Structure formats: structure tokens, C-alpha cells
Amino acid sequence: MKISQTNGIPIYKQIADSFRTDILAGKFKQGEFLPSIRELAKDLRISVITTMKAYEQLEAEGLVTASQGKGFYVNAQDSEMLREQHLRKVEDSLVSAIDAAKIAGMSNEELLATLKTLLSMEV
DSSP states (O other), X not given: OOOOSSSSSOHHHHHHHHHHHHHHTXXXXXXXXXXXXXXXXXXXXXXXXXXXXXXXXXXXXXXXXXXXXTEEEEOOOOHHHHXXXXXXXXXXXXXXXXXXXXXXXXXXXXXXXXXHHHHHHTO
């Protein structure tokens, strides 16, 4: 897991985003435990409090559950919920792309052509 101190994104959010992506991609299976809070904090050389905040965010989203004395484990993921979460990410990314295109002065046709080109390249 790569954490940046300089990108302006809070460290706890970077950790939560990384685990969320891995969980949704199936890299962590149902019932699998995440690294312990202390272990992850030590590995990343960050505060235990920061790690705990990331795990609590994942728990609030329903992706993991805390088990007293054992740590946090991955919850079962509903395939429809996963699809909805991915659709939301796509929509958010497209809205950002549209905003950037407007700032750049691109027409809708230019934006669509760019999207089609990227799709054909299978980025």
C-alpha cells in the first residue's frame, strides 16, 4: 500500500480508499481479516489513531466488521451493491471529466471522441 504525505488527501482516507478498492475487486475475501491496526500503523509508519480512523470508515460503509480481540474482517459483498458502488464511481469520474472538459473548452463532440478513443485503447 502506497501512502503519500504530499498529495493533500488525508492519510486515513488513502488507507480506506485502498482497502475499499481491494475489497470491491475481490482481493480480500469474505471473512478475511485486514492487517491489525498496530501492524498496519507500524508498516506505514503512521499513528495507530490514523489507521483506526480508516478502519472505522470502512466499518461505517459496511465493508468490514470489528471483532473484539481479533480485528476487522471483510463482510460478504452483495453483487448488486458492488455494481452500484462501481456505477457511482464511474458517474463521479465522468462528472469530473465533464467539468475538466468544460474548463478546457472542449465541445461535447471532442469529449465523446476522447472517450471513444480511450475505450478503444482499453486503458
